[in-house]
Amino acid sequence: MPLLVMSDKVDVALLPPSLENLEIDMSPELSAAWDLKLQEHGQIIPLQPHPSLEELDISNLTDKDQSRLLQLFPTITALYIWQSPELTSLQLGYSKALRELKIIDCGSLASIEGFGSLTNLRSLAVSNSPGVPAFLELLSHQQLASAEILSRLETLQVGDGSVLTVPLCRRLASLRRLSFWSWDSRRGETMIDLTEEQERALQLLASLHRLDFWHLPNLRSLPAGLRRLASLEWLDVEDCPGVARLPEMGLPPSLTRLHVRRCSEELSMQCKMAARENLDVHIDDLPVDYVII
DSSP states (O other), X not given: OOSOOBSSSBOGGGSOTTOOEEEEEOOHHHHHHHXXXXXXXXXXXXBOOOSSOOEEEEESOOHHHHHHHHTTOTTOSEEEEESOTTOOEEEOTTOTTOSEEEXXXXXXXXXXXXXXXXXXXXXXXXXXXXXXXXXXXXHHTSOSHHHHGGGGOOEEEEXXXXXXXXXXXXXXXXXXXXXXXXXXXTTSOOOOOOXXXXXXXXXXXXTXXXXXXXXXXXXXXXXXXXXXXXXXXXXXXXXXXXXXXXXXXXXXXXXXXXXXXXXXXXXXXXXHHTOBTTBEEEETTEEOOOOOO
16 A cells, blocks of 8 residues: 555545554655655645554655654554665654554664653564664663663564663663564574673563574574573573573573474473473473473
């Protein structure tokens, strides 16, 4: 579905008022048509914001188009930006209702303007966009309102361990779920192991309840200090064939779910042996019975 039908105005009114989800490929052709209409109207086009859109999914977003696009959808609670290599700075001042932000394959993105206005943000996902972890790290050192947004995050999905720094993890006081997840392992992150510094930072996530490792073909081991995550209840490992064993220190006593899919036979066997009365173990979605010996 095309986003804009050019007439005397940017005719968002042609979209159904009840529309909740919209996907847009901001192609060069669409952008050029928009530029032409702006020229015809002296760079001024009356805007009619859509009244109820909740989820906006955009690809090929550019610096030039983002402001005039995002201001049309002030009600969105979820924003997904994909495959936008030309985007260098994301401006979110029009998107104050956001609860979920996902940034995938934006290799030139270096900053996020208006981050401090996202007081409702609870979920952030970043993959194959190396400038975003660097932005978050810089933000974590600042005593600004925008840095306080980090303390409200409940879910964080990242492509590798680079986001795990001590200053940032100290800010993530409400984080309940952390997922390491590769969007495209052929072109994106190649996570191998957590460094010692990243392991130390992970221990600062005192409220962490769930930890995921998904689609990481180069991952060789799970965090050595996993047992020290005192609040961890759920560990999920999927498509990580290089992981051959559980950490030597063992699993956290608080763990109640251990799910493993499409991993090595060695890891699967160790997980079966770890089954206990209060630990629900699933291997390839099949439950492992706990047997009293």
